[in-house]
Amino acid sequence: MDSIKKILNELTGEMIELQRDLTGIPALGPENGGQGEKEKTDFLANWVSRLVPDSLEMINAPDDRVACGYRPNLVAQWKGRKSGPKTWILTHTDVVPPGGMDLWETDPYTLMVKDGRIYGRGVEDNQHALVSSLFAVRAIRQAGLTLPRDVGLVFVADEETGSALGLRYVLQHHRELFGPADLILVPDGGNEEGTGIEISEKSLLQLKFTVTGKQCHASTPDKGNNSLRAVGHMIVELDRLHGLFGAVDELFKPAVSTFEPTKIEANVPNINTIPGKDVFYLDSRVLPQYDVDQVVAQARAIAEGVAAKFGVTVEITPGVDARCAPPTSESAPVVKVLKQAIRDILGKEAFVYGMGGGTVAAFFRHVGFPAVVWSTSEPTAHQPNESCPIQAMVDDAAIFAQVMLQDAVS
Ligand SMILES: [Zn+2]
Incomplete structure (x- = not known):
């Protein structure tokens, strides 16, 4: 040599x-x-x-x-x-x-x-x-x-x-x-x-959540259904994915799967309107040992559970889905x-x-x-x-x- x-x-x-x-x-x-x-x-x-x-x-x-x-x-x-x-x-x-x-x-x-x-x-x-x-x-x-x-x-x-x-x-x-x-x-x-x-490498999964409630004046919330409140709870609840897919693999940095709410689309233009529709996104990097379909299923179950509790609907659309x-x-x-x-x-x-x-x-x-x-x-x-x-x-x-x-x- x-x-x-x-x-x-x-x-x-x-x-x-x-x-x-x-x-x-x-x-x-x-x-x-x-x-x-x-x-x-x-x-x-x-x-x-x-x-x-x-x-x-x-x-x-x-x-x-x-x-x-x-x-x-x-x-x-x-x-x-x-x-x-x-x-x-x-x-x-x-x-x-x-x-x-x-x-x-x-x-x-x-x-x-x-x-x-x-x-x-x-x-x-x-x-x-x-x-x-x-x-x-x-x-x-x-x-x-x-x-x-x-x-x-x-x-x-x-x-x-x-x-x-x-x-x-x-x-x-x-x-x-x-x-x-x-x-x-x-x-x-x-x-x-x-x-x-x-x-x-980890799998990359991006999900779009479209949450629909009912728009109304901010002074009379009882006349509508605030989609943003449901989204807030949904984002907090989706953190449970970390526990459900909680394996640690030291090969990676970070060593765990990540589930990050990232983009949120603009809803109402003014402050005194309760929004009736909100769209947000979750970017997930999933360790290879997990089936990405399972992640989608769990995310769906969590979001639908929150939606039912708040009387809104949620539609989940997969975006980029790059299985490792x-x-x-x-x-x-x-x-x-x-x-x-x-x-x-x-x-x-x-x-x-x-x-x-x-x-x-x-x-x-x-x-x-x-x-x-x-x-x-x-x-x-x-x-x-x-x-x-x-x-x-x-x-x-x-x-x-x-x-x-x-x-x-x-
Ligand atoms: Zn290069």
């Missing part, structure tokens, strides 16, 4: 140059007023071809909102000495818009190097890991080492706007690329120390191999964790491929003056190389 580290240190300047080239090609989806990822992905395909992959394939998802008519997903593969589980590293080419330009100290699409960091839109999310994955392969080749197992790099489009034309499209049309025993890394999140491996994918096992080969690589390169002990929101890895997990989210990541993504520490890019490349070079995987 020392030779790989040495080579990567020598290649640091080239890593920065690749970052500079990529930053100069804004890849924004049509939702963000862009022409997609074609130019950036074509550039990448050309760059990757110099690493002599055994196969290089463009998977184009049709999209008539962009001039070229498609959104490109690039897959490069290198053969290993033997068949068996492959190593995959998946990164995305698209970026988010710069946001308020006055908040940027430099042009977002012109790379700036300063005090061991690089600045520009996309340098962290997701070019940091994208460049690291390419230089992992490059360093292995330069060291004259042969890959024990097949390695694939995937560069997907449309990550920032839902992945329908990115990873989801790839999995719908080319699922055969991947196998359940493969080691799949999605380096698009993590912690600053490079020690957090995300393996699981099966977690990647803590003992999955990808977790073990990655932990060992982090130990070898960084001298640190990694831990596994879960998240309250969804990740791209969930698309893999939903179809039976255990994937992990990991990288050395500072929270500069999507921000003005997005930046990436150069050393983290080099270290992550060494860790990817170590994972690729792992011979025995079980």
Whole structure:
């Protein structure tokens, strides 16, 4: 591994140059007023071809909102000495818009190097890991080492706007690329120390409650039925969900399921009218061990109980219902191999964790491929003056190389 580290240190300047080239090609989806990822992905395909992959394939998802008519997903593969589980590293080419330009100290699409960091839109999310994955392969080749197992790099489009034309499209049309025993890394999140491996997420459930009473003048409440009073009691009663689904799973932060009343729609415009209709929302993040249908049923029972008590009606409409994918096992080969690589390169002990929101890895997990989210990541993504520490890019490349070079995987 020392030779790989040495080579990567020598290649640091080239890593920065690749970052500079990529930053100069804004890849924004049509939702963000862009022409997609074609130019950036074509550039990448050309760059990757110099690493002599055994196969290089463009998977184009049709999209008539962009001039070229498609959104490109690039897959490069290198053969290993033997068949068996492959190593995959998946990164995305698209970026988010710069946001308020006055908040940027430099042009977002012109790379700036300063005090061991690089600045520009996309340098962290997701070019940091994208460049690291390419230089992992490059360093292995330069060291004259042969890959024990097949390695694939995937560069997907449309990550920032839902992945329908990115990873989801790839999995719908080319699922055969991947196998359940493969080691799949999605380096698009993590912690600053490079020690957090995300393996699981909570289900997301959003419910809309429409409560109907009877509007009247505030001076004669007996003539109507105040929907807001019923809502107040309903929100308090819905807190019982915490007890009904009270399991604790220390994998997550927070370690419990959460049930939060969030949005409430405006009701009457004036103070002296008793409202006859109120709408509020509950955002729930449910631990994977629970059936989301059970949560809906209990929320309904609680709300209807309160409604009956106050003589109002309640209609419950499900909004976003994103059931969590099966977690990647803590003992999955990808977790073990990655932990060992982090130990070898960084001298640190990694831990596994879960998240309250969804990740791209969930698309893999939903179809039976255990994937992990990991990288050395500072929270500069999507921000003005997005930046990436150069050393983290080099270290992550060494860790990817170590994972690729792992011979025995079980
Ligand atoms: Zn990202």
